[in-house]
Every structure is written in C-alpha cells, then in structure tokens.
Amino acid sequence: MxxxxxxxxxxxxxxxxxxxxxxxxxxxxxxxxxxxxxxxxxxxxxxxxxxxxxxxxxxxxxxxxxxxxxxxxxxxxxxxxxxxxAGVPLLEGEVSDFLETRRILEIESFRLACQRHTDADIERLVDVIETCERNLEAGITLAEQDAVFHLALVEAAHNQVYLRLVNSFYLTSRARRKVFFKTMEQSFRSHQDHVKLLAALRKRDFDAGEKILQQHLASVGKFWSERLQNDPNEKII
Structure with a gap:
C-alpha cells in the first residue's frame, strides 16, 4: 500500500x-x-x-x-x-478550547512534577534552557524549543497519559507557534518565564510555578484573542 x-x-x-x-x-x-x-x-x-x-x-x-x-x-x-x-483551519471557539485544555493539563502536570521530578528531569530541562539561550543569542526564535521545554516539564510528572495528551496539543500547534514566536521579543519573554518555572520546580514550589504558568498561558490566549479581534476572518491553523 x-x-x-x-x-x-x-x-x-x-x-x-x-x-x-x-x-x-x-x-x-x-x-x-x-x-x-x-x-x-x-x-x-x-x-x-x-x-x-x-x-x-x-x-x-x-x-x-x-x-x-x-x-x-x-x-x-x-x-x-x-x-x-492537513492545514485545516480551526473552527470558531476551538482556539480558546485548545488553550483552556492545555492550561488544565499543564498546571496539573506541574503539580505532579513538583512531587515526582528526579535529578535527570532537572538536567534535561537545564539542557533545554541552555539550548534556548544559545538560540536566542544566535537570533533564533523559540518556535521549536518552546514545545521541547513544556513537554520536558510535563515529562517530569512521570505520567505517560498526560505526556501523550499534551504532546498531541503541541503537534497541533506547530503552525500557530511560528506565528506566536515571530518576533524575538516574544521569545525572550517566554524564555524568562521558562527560567522561572524551572527554578520553582527545583524548589518543588507548586504555588509559585502555578502563578507563572497561569500568566504564561494567559499571554498566549491574549495574543490570539487580540489577533482575532483585529481580523475576525483570519483562519487559524
């Protein structure tokens, strides 16, 4: 076949x-x-x-x-x-549904990661952070490495079902991440949040990490909300 x-x-x-x-x-x-x-x-x-x-x-x-x-x-x-x-645009309301579900999954994953993470998990995240820093210095956005960081964060929860679900959401957002990270400014802002998230994880401080994640993901929702308001006919893939 x-x-x-x-x-x-x-x-x-x-x-x-x-x-x-x-x-x-x-x-x-x-x-x-x-x-x-x-x-x-x-x-x-x-x-x-x-x-x-x-x-x-x-x-x-x-x-x-x-x-x-x-x-x-x-x-x-x-x-x-x-x-x-297949490049099929999302239907009305699907963008907010995607972001809401991602927020729920990632916050709960972070809670579990604070309880379960190992030294190997921290080392993996440090490697991702260092790769991002090298890319930013070279003028490369986080369009690709953003997903790598968040998936490594979820992987630290040691729950394969959560990892598979979150991975599916990141697979569907490849085109959207290229738009979101079109400017280096956005990449630097996200990287700063990633550094703070790693610090909270190391301390197993869920409350601090949750606040950072909430703000981090809210900025994504605000970006797409404003974009759709400016151009209601835009097709988001």
Missing part, C-alpha cells in the same frame, strides 16, 4: 469537508467519486477512509455510503493532529 498516497488523500479530503461545510450525518462522495476527485487508486481511497473511520471522523454504512461523524466527544485526539497536518 502506498502510504504517501494515503496521507495525501487524507490531507486533501479534510479541507474538502470543511470547505463544503459538511455537517455530521452528511453523505460524502462515493469511493469511486473520491478516486476520480483525488486521482487515486481504489485501495488507497479505502485505506484513507479506514484511517478516518478509526479516528471516528467518518462512518461507512453498508449498502448506504460514507457519512461524516460529529467531531465531538467520540472523535479521536489523533484526529486533531491529522486536521492540523
């Missing part, structure tokens, strides 16, 4: 669904029509639909057709990453 072709079909089908404003329960084109539309083999189309079905994005009904499922509680977390990889 040509996995490259399967990924291409998925990447083109998801924007097609959003562009045509298909709702839950709407019927998608037949497999034959999808083969024609995406210039792909029948097997590749079926494989792509299977992937979408596993993630509860579509449902294939025998002798009836392919139907779009509601993107709600039953939709796989992996589907969020898949939509992001």
């Amino acid at each position: 040509n996995q490259v072709e399967v990924k291409r079909i998925v990447a083109e089908l998801l924007p097609y669904i959003r562009y045509h404003r298909l709702d839950a329960g709407d019927r998608l084109p037949s497999e034959r029509d999808l083969c024609t539309k995406f210039n792909a083999s029948r097997n590749s189309v079926r494989e792509a639909l299977t992937a979408l079905e596993i993630m509860r994005v579509v449902e294939r009904r025998p002798n009836s057709g392919i139907y779009l499922q509601a993107l709600g509680k039953d939709t796989s977390v992996d589907a969020m990453v898949m939509f992001s990889d």
